[in-house]
Amino acid sequence: MSSPRVVVVGGGVIGLSIAFHLAEAGVDTTLLERDTLGSGASRATADVVRSYFAGNPVSSALAVRSLEAYHAFPTRPGIDLPLRQVGYLVLFTEADQVTAFEADLPAQHAAGVDVNLISAREARERNPLIGDFPLVAAAYSPQAYISDTTAIVTAYARAAEQAGATLRTGCPVTAIDTRAGLVRTAAGDVSADAIICAAGAWSASLVREAGVDLPLTEPIEQELLTTDPLPPDTPDIPVTLHAATGLLVRLRGDRLLIGMGYPGPDREAWRRQVAERLAATYPSLAGLALHTAVTGLRDASPDKTAFIGHHPGPPAFLYATGFSGHGLCNAPAAGELVRDLYLDQDPGFDVTALALSPRRAG
Structure with missing residues (x-):
C-alpha cells in the first residue's frame, strides 16, 4: 500500500x-x-478557449482567470502553447435574446469579460458565411482562441x-x-x-x-462533426454560435468543425438536424458531407x-x-x-x- x-x-x-x-x-x-x-x-x-459564457458570469470569471494562465504558459509551467485569436460571435434571431444579453452584460463586464452587442451588419462582416435569414443582432467577444x-x-x-x-x-x-x-x-x-x-x-x-x-x-455523450474540405476561398471566421439552435462552428484547417447539442439515441436524426441547420445558417456550405470528428463523455451540472x-x-x-x-x-x-x-x-x-x-x- x-x-x-x-x-x-x-x-x-x-x-x-x-x-x-x-x-x-x-x-x-x-x-x-x-x-x-x-x-x-x-x-x-x-x-477553443474563451471567456464569455452567456448567463453564467461565474464560469466566465473562471474562464477570464484561466485565459490569463494560458497566455502565461511559456513562463509557467514553461511550455509554449498555441493560441490563435479568432473571437467569439453569438447570433441573436429573437428580441428576447437581446434583452437577456443586455440584462447579463453588467455581470459579464464585472467578471472581466470583453463582450458587447453588435449589429447584424457587423456580425455578417465578421462572419461572411452567415446567410440571409432574420438576424436581430449579435454578441461579440474578442477573447476567444483556437488552442490544442x-x-x-x-x-x-x-x-x-x-x-x-x-x-x-x-x-x-x-x-x-x-x-x-x-x-x-x-x-x-x-x-x-x-x-x-x-x-x-x-x-x-x-x-x-x-x-x-x-x-x-x-453523463452525456458529446459528438463533434467535421465537413468535407471547404471551398479554397472560404474566409476566416470567428467561433460562431447560433443562439436559438446551439449550432457552433469554427474553422479547423480546410474544414469546418461543428457542434450542436447532444446526439441522443437517434444519432442519424440528429445529424440530419445539424445538416439542415448548417444549410439554413450558412447556405454556401449546404450539401457538404458531415463526418464524426470526436466523441466523449461529458459531465454536467x-x-x-x-x-x-x-x-x-x-x-x-x-x-x-x-x-x-x-x-x-x-x-x-x-x-x-x-x-x-x-x-x-x-x-x-x-x-x-x-x-x-x-x-x-x-
Whole structure:
C-alpha cells in the first residue's frame, strides 16, 4: 500500500491542472486515471478557449482567470502553447435574446469579460458565411482562441511530473472510502490524507461514496462533426454560435468543425438536424458531407457551472466536477482554486458560488 499525501482521481485537463498546481506547491501528489490521460471529455473539445459564457458570469470569471494562465504558459509551467485569436460571435434571431444579453452584460463586464452587442451588419462582416435569414443582432467577444487540448493535457502532465507528481494511467478507481482514507483500485488500495475527485463523467458515484450528494446529471455523450474540405476561398471566421439552435462552428484547417447539442439515441436524426441547420445558417456550405470528428463523455451540472468544494477531514475530500463542457476554459483556475482550498489559503475568488448549496441543489 502506497501512502501519498493527496490522491487526485481523474486524468483529464481538470485533474492534471490540479495535480500540477498541488505538486508545484510542494504537495506529495498522485493522480489516478482509469484510461489514458485526457481520454474522457478532454478529447471531445473544439480546442477553443474563451471567456464569455452567456448567463453564467461565474464560469466566465473562471474562464477570464484561466485565459490569463494560458497566455502565461511559456513562463509557467514553461511550455509554449498555441493560441490563435479568432473571437467569439453569438447570433441573436429573437428580441428576447437581446434583452437577456443586455440584462447579463453588467455581470459579464464585472467578471472581466470583453463582450458587447453588435449589429447584424457587423456580425455578417465578421462572419461572411452567415446567410440571409432574420438576424436581430449579435454578441461579440474578442477573447476567444483556437488552442490544442492535447497540447494542454500534455503540458500539464509533463509539468506535474517535473514538479514531483506521480501519474498512474490504466488505473480505474472502484471506490472511495473516506472513513479509512482509502482510494480503492483494481491494483490495490491507495491511502491519502486528502482525496480529490476530478473524474468528470465518472464523478457522481465517487462523490456520493464520500458523503457529498452533488446533483450531477447523467453523463452525456458529446459528438463533434467535421465537413468535407471547404471551398479554397472560404474566409476566416470567428467561433460562431447560433443562439436559438446551439449550432457552433469554427474553422479547423480546410474544414469546418461543428457542434450542436447532444446526439441522443437517434444519432442519424440528429445529424440530419445539424445538416439542415448548417444549410439554413450558412447556405454556401449546404450539401457538404458531415463526418464524426470526436466523441466523449461529458459531465454536467444543472446550472452548467462547475462544483468545486472542500470537506475537511481527515481525510479531507475535495471535488472539481460538473464543468458542463467548460472544462478546457476553466481548467487553470480550477487547479488554482483546489490547491488553495487544500492549503487553506485565500483563492482570490468567491468559491461559495461553486460549492454545493441549497440554491444549487438541483
